[in-house]
Amino acid sequence: MDERVTEVQLPSNNEIHDEALIQEFERGIGSQVFILTPSFPFVFIGEITAVVGDNVAVDVQTTTIGELENRIWSIHIHQIEVFYIEQEGLPQIPELRDDM
DSSP: OOOOOOOOOOOOHHHHHHHHHHHHHHHTTTSEEEEEOSSTTOEEEEEEEEEETTEEEEEEEEESSGGGOSEEEEEEGGGOSEEEEOOTTSOOOOOOOSOO
16 A cells, blocks of 8 residues: 655744734835834834845934934834834824933
8 A cells, every 4th residue: 555645844834924024014015104113223213215135225304313313224123023004094104212
């Protein structure tokens, strides 16, 4: 009797999670985003310009250090703790100013 076993490789929960995050950021290209990370500079606010692999390119207008603003940052999705992507009909990310 010839027994043939076919192994099926299912994606792990981490792979599914990562792919869902990548797709969410791809849908947000051209939108404003607020990102918190556990490491310096901690906060990024800007426009999503691209997604390359599992990195998000953000044209950062606001962060915790003014000298790091107005640059394109590449942020690895594993470093993102919290994010909010603006969508039509939902609250906008407030403008943060330090001239008050």
